[in-house]
Amino acid sequence: MVGMDTAHLLVRVLDLVGAFVFAISGAMLGSRQGMDLFGVLVLAFVTAVFGGIVRDLLIGAIPPAAIASWHYLAVAMAAGLLTFWFHERLDRLRHPVLFFDAVGLGIFAVVGTQKALDAALNWPMAAVLGMISGVGGGMIRDVLAARTPVVLRSDIYAVAALAAGLVVVAGFYLELPESLVTLAGAATCVFLRMTAIYWNWRLPSVKPPE
Structure with missing residues (x-):
């Protein structure tokens, strides 16, 4: 019981940390x-709450944690105010928006996958839900900022x-420490994202007609 409480x-905590760093990425943009x-x-x-809300709605956790608790609003507002007043200092970091977005992406992906597994979803859909949880905040941020x-x-x-998400799923079935x-899992995501940015890795895409 103690172990379960610690896991929850x-x-x-990771959910709130993910909300904080995602909020920074949104505020920086x-x-x-x-x-x-x-x-x-x-x-x-x-940016901080959209992915988590989608995740909770899909697994039937109603009301979503981001709405049921004031902590998410407080964390997002704190991150937004700090970024607004100190954005010039943050902007001196290399690719600050991309870095904070990568951290938020990784945290939300692993938390979303873990919550899906706790809700007894099968492993492929648990990983997919983790992915959806991770990309949701960044998608709504870019849409509101008029970016693709x-x-x-x-x-x-x-x-x-x-x-x-797949790292979390593998660890779950191997019964490794949560x-x-x-x-x-979060480190894997951040590493892949930042490495792809540094080396300009891209997936195949269709070239628009001239």
Whole structure:
């Protein structure tokens, strides 16, 4: 019972951490596009919670955690305010939006997969739900910022989230420690995403007609 409580606490903490870093990525994009404070906070909030809301609705966890608890709103607002006031310092980091987005992607992917497994979903759909949970926030962020969502382009994005979900699934069936598996899954996603950005790895895509 203690182990189960610890596992649930780890998932909850990672969920909030993922919301925080996703909120930073949303707020950074809003700041770069010259949005006002309200626009930055809105972008931070929807980026932080949208993937988690979709995940919870699909597994029947109603109301979604992001709505049932005020912690997600507080975390997103804190990240948005910090980014709004210190965006110039954050902008000095190399690819700050991409890095925070990769971290959020990895965390949401592993948390989504773990929650799906806890809800007794089969392993392929658990990994897919983890991927959906990871890409949801980034998709709504890009849509609101009038950009083509990264997941719909040829970048290694959804594939990285799916890889993280598969790591969690493998660890679940091998009965490995959940904390180790979740961290390994998130690290796998971040590594694949950032490596793909650095080496310009892309999936095959259809060239538009001239």
